[in-house]
Amino acid sequence: MIEAARAYERGRAQDAWRILRPLAEEAPEAAAIRELAGLSLYRLGRWKQAINHLEAFARLTDSVEQHPVLADSYRALGRHAKVETLWNELRAVSPGAELVTEGRIVMAGSLADRGELGQAIQVLERGAVNVRRPQPHHLRLWYALADLYERVGDAPRARELFGRITAVDPGLADTAERLATLA
Numbered sequence: 001m002i003e004a005a006r007a008y009e010r011g012r013a014q015d016a017w018r019i020l021r022p023l024a025e026e027a028p029e030a031a032a033i034r035e036l037a038g039l040s041l042y043r044l045g046r047w048k049q050a051i052n053h054l055e056a057f058a059r060l061t062d063s064v065e066q067h068p069v070l071a072d073s074y075r076a077l078g079r080h081a082k083v084e085t086l087w088n089e090l091r092a093v094s095p096g097a098e099l100v101t102e103g104r105i106v107m108a109g110s111l112a113d114r115g116e117l118g119q120a121i122q123v124l125e126r127g128a129v130n131v132r133r134p135q136p137h138h139l140r141l142w143y144a145l146a147d148l149y150e151r152v153g154d155a156p157r158a159r160e161l162f163g164r165i166t167a168v169d170p171g172l173a174d175t176a177e178r179l180a181t182l183a
Contacts, residue, residue: 004036013043024053031060039069047073064090068102075110083110101127101137105144112148121148139165139172146178155182 004019038053111120146161162179
């Protein structure tokens with residue numbers, strides 16, 4: 001298990017899964033194995049298998065800790081009702097700002113996937129948009145929101161958020177390039 005965790009931390013999800021697969025078969029009730037297996041499979045884009053392991057993790061631990069990843073796996077499969085269910089469970093428990101923000105981003109993405117851009121913007125605007133000392137999860141929320149603003153044609157708002165992100169972390173994704181195209 002330690003070797004699998006190290007492989008996962010080093011970005012080697014395939015190696016982690018190779019190690020975890022027999023462990024998960026031998027010990028299907030081991031929550032830590034199921035969690036890491038689900039995360040590894042998620043990184044590999046193997047959504048159905050990731051869901052199987054992450055659902056088992058949630059059942060075994062009664063935890064919502066991996067709900068954003070689980071919801072994003074369902075989103076990838078177009079199962080938007082399940083995304084909404086997981087978002088509602090996460091919101092009800094409110095385990096912490098970072099985790100709720102990640103769930104919020106996935107829920108907004110699900111709405112955007114269905115063409116409901118206005119609703120997606122509303123979901124993100126309810127998050128921590130105006131903070132003085134932004135953390136990485138704030139920057140991810142701002143990026144998602146700026147992207148949606150740009151998609152609906154609100155260039156000034158998109159420009160403002162991309163600018164705020166660039167001021168804090170100029171290397172975040174393609175933020176600087178997107179800001180330049182909006183100038």
